Amino acid sequence: MANRQRLTLETCYRLHRERVFRLCLRYGGGDASWAEDVTHDVFIKLLEHLPRLERLDDIGGWLYRVTTNLALSRLRQRRSVRMALRRLFSPSEREAQVSTDLLLMQREQAARAMATLRALPPRERVVLCMKVLDGKSQREIADALSMSEGFVSKLVARACAHVRALGWEVSDGEA
């Protein structure tokens, strides 16, 4: 049993690690340490759910949903009152430096967009990524995040308003 699980986990890890890590990097606004921790937790979740997963052929979709929800949950934890207080009083607890900024240094607008993304509240950040980068419909986002379609629509509108307030143009398709 353990061997079979290990093989399945290893196979899934090999096939999907890059995609999961990239999703985490994206939601974490380029913070590689944070993305590493969330990627780890995603595959631990996979390990826990392996015996109950009926369709391994759609594991990619399952991982997308779990990664997105887990990232959202971690982002919200990071913004909790307790963590905010810790960061306020302890310099060592400040939000981790973004480790991929160097990568974006030559692309001014891309770096600015990533900084704008980091400034958004967690739910708006995740919903906007799903919409703009993955082309998901509001129905698909609502299903993946267990939210109502109306609430997703509200989050998208709020996110776009925040983005515009930061000096960007947001096209109609994204609003």
Add this chain to the structure above:
Amino acid sequence: MARHDFGAALREADRALERFGMPDEVDRRLQHRLFETLGRPRRWPTLVWLGLGVCATAALVVVLVRPESGPAHLRSVGGMTVVDPSADLRISAGENGEVEVAQGDCTLVDRAWGGSFRGLGPLTLRRERTGLRVVRGVVEVRVQKRAAGSPPARVLISDGTIEVLGTRFTVSQRADGGQVALYEGLIEFTSPDGRVWRLEPGDMLAWPLDEGDGAGAGAPGTDSPVRRIRPEAPLRVLPPAGRHAPPPDPSLEPPAPSVAEVEADLQPLLQQIAVLRSRGLYEQAARTLEQALHESYAPATLERVSFELGSILTYHLGDAERACTHWRAHRARYPAGRYDREVHLGETRLGCSR
């Protein structure tokens, strides 16, 4: 002012993240963490889970109530576990995987790398593709014994690579050079141009390295950077290890030896201090340095001696009164000195009034 399209810019950023991909060291650490977890038994009886639940709740209450830093509190910074932190510890994860200890003491454990680092004063470490780099500071390194066939753990410094198979040693990295002193085990030092030295317990190697270092291997008194630091042993050069050295890492460019004359002046004294430090004879080391302050060294050399003395008083002896007096005198004598930042950190650590 023209507004840019957010969607296009975000997609460009996302493509850059895609090209960034998953770094090899992240992949290695994740595999290590994941498959170690898989090896543990996971289906425990309900009562055990219940007991664990009660313990976890109690622990949660303790964590929420207690202050963040305390001697038994464990946390992770930049992928390293912080063990045995002092109450005044200030540690942060910086850019490019750097971990900086700005104040206080702790041991940083990196399980994937297979060892731990104990900083002696302010310290900056950085994870790199080929190993862990000591960017700045003095650090005692402990490496777990490697399984047969496993690659050695690598510590990167400005002038080369230290390959370790299970041992304990101290690395000191300053802006203008540094040294490694070995207490137990065996390490190999590889310079960027591929020269290799093998160090045994009691040996010390200092950098920056010169072109000619090691050319007269085996002959006592040559310019090899490797020295016996046991005072009873004569100074001699160790032969390079008999193996093919790996190709030089182009990312490891040695810095210009800006104060080479200071180092040359101080080598015998620093070796003597390294011996005393390695034996825990800090008071004796401090007295030796105090005497050296009255020698007729060049001003830059005396500044270095004074800095070394302050470091020992601050970080090893923890003698606040002597250290604060010393740092005050140091600042008065070297108002825009080379060690201003370190002096400031030392004074802050001890709460010296300025």
